[in-house]
Amino acid sequence: MPRHARQHADSRIYHVMLRGVNRDAIFLEDEDRERFLQSLAQAKAASGCLVLAYCLMTNHVHLVLRTTREPIGSVVKRVGVRYAGWFNHKYGRVGHLFQDRFKSRPVETGEYLVKLIRYVWDNPVEAGLVERADDYRWSSRRLLGRPSSAVDGEELRRLLGGAVLAHIAELPPALPDDPMPDERRRPQRSDDRAAELLHRATGAATPVEFGALSLAAQHRGIRDLRLRSVPYEQISRITGLSASAVKRMHVARPHPSRELI
Template identity: 60%
Template sequence: MPRRARRIAESGIYHVMMRGVNRDAIFLEEEDGDRFLLALDQTRKLSGCRVLAYCLMPNHVHLVLRIADEPIGAVIKRLGVRYAGWFNRKYGRVGHLFQDRFRSEPVEDDAYFVSVIRYVWDNPVEAGLAPSAEKYRWSSRRFLGRPSLVDEAELRRLMPPGAMDHAASVRTVSSIEDSKTHRLPRYTEDEVGLMLAHACGARSAEDFRYLSLHAQRRAICELRTRSVSYAQIARATGLSNSRVRRVHIAGEWTARAVA
């Protein structure tokens, strides 16, 4: 079956997600995060793209980029090859580091642009890795107003009047969870149970507890890609909400991600 053609952004702005192959961690030590940002900076200079936001998570990366002449596929390929080559040499591994096809969404209007920036910045808060976005070391939110590889002047220029303050306002884990309580659930408990069984074979919380950590992590990641809430996953697996958030996290790297 042929791949669907990648959508082209008339604005030149894309929200990109690069994920580790098999959802494996792509950052194991602080040096790895620093090296990825170096590769991103080098890619920015070579391709002429502008970095508007970024967030490095244990097994994936969110980027908001405005491309110039080089298409988005070439930009991300350049970035992925640079970092993966270094990572593989460091850890003595071979093969792909990232999933073959990265995700990209064109950003064509002001409202979506603001929501994408906010989503990228809030990612570590929603995952339980930081109490607030500006405390997370591996997010461009932390470096607002300070020199960084982000083109902050361009970011502010693209923001509608007053939107920058809204996007950068402090949100905590509890405030994000409170905002979600008013949303209607997308799936019933039975539907979540069926999805869990399909993902890992577990037909009860007791079955799930006997799975390896790797199998638990893969199942949770699969349910999250289907927009199943942390609370529903917790009820289906018998784990706590915080455990569900953290089960797939690369421990040492993220433990040092918050100052």
């Protein structure tokens, strides 16, 4: 089926969503998120685009961008290619990190922009990660009113007006229409399905068999599940390890020279 042409915004403002392929995780650690923001800053400097808002979730990213010299596709490609190359190298993976084509919607009215910004900033609240949008570290909401090279706060203030921006938290969080139709949260995998993924990765069919594996093999299995967005708590249930032990093992990432093949 032929692709639909990407909609052009007369305002040059776009809501962009980058999602992991198969909805898998694109961030496993804070270092990954920091690296993505570096890639965004580099694309911003190279293309001249303005970053009005951003929010980094586990398997997708929301960006509100205003283009200047380059079209939106070129800007997003700069970000995605640079970050995906770094991520694949870090985790020893190959292939696409993001879905083949990013989602974008033009933003043509001030009213829509106000609701969109609130929607993007409220993603972590809706996902149950924090109680208030201000508390989420990986959103531009926390930079509101502060000098920052990561986001063009003055441009956002100019577009919305200082009074509106100051009271944006009081506005309804939901948009009249779903801005990205495929963004609805899918149900979490069942433990049986997660156990199947673990068996494929390690050959272990039970917690006892997993416990008998080498530490390097256990690490590889846990890393594979995290790349597929399986939560620590679920990995704990299917491996017999505590959630804290799973997280420590995942974060430790033993050096390849110490792994036994």
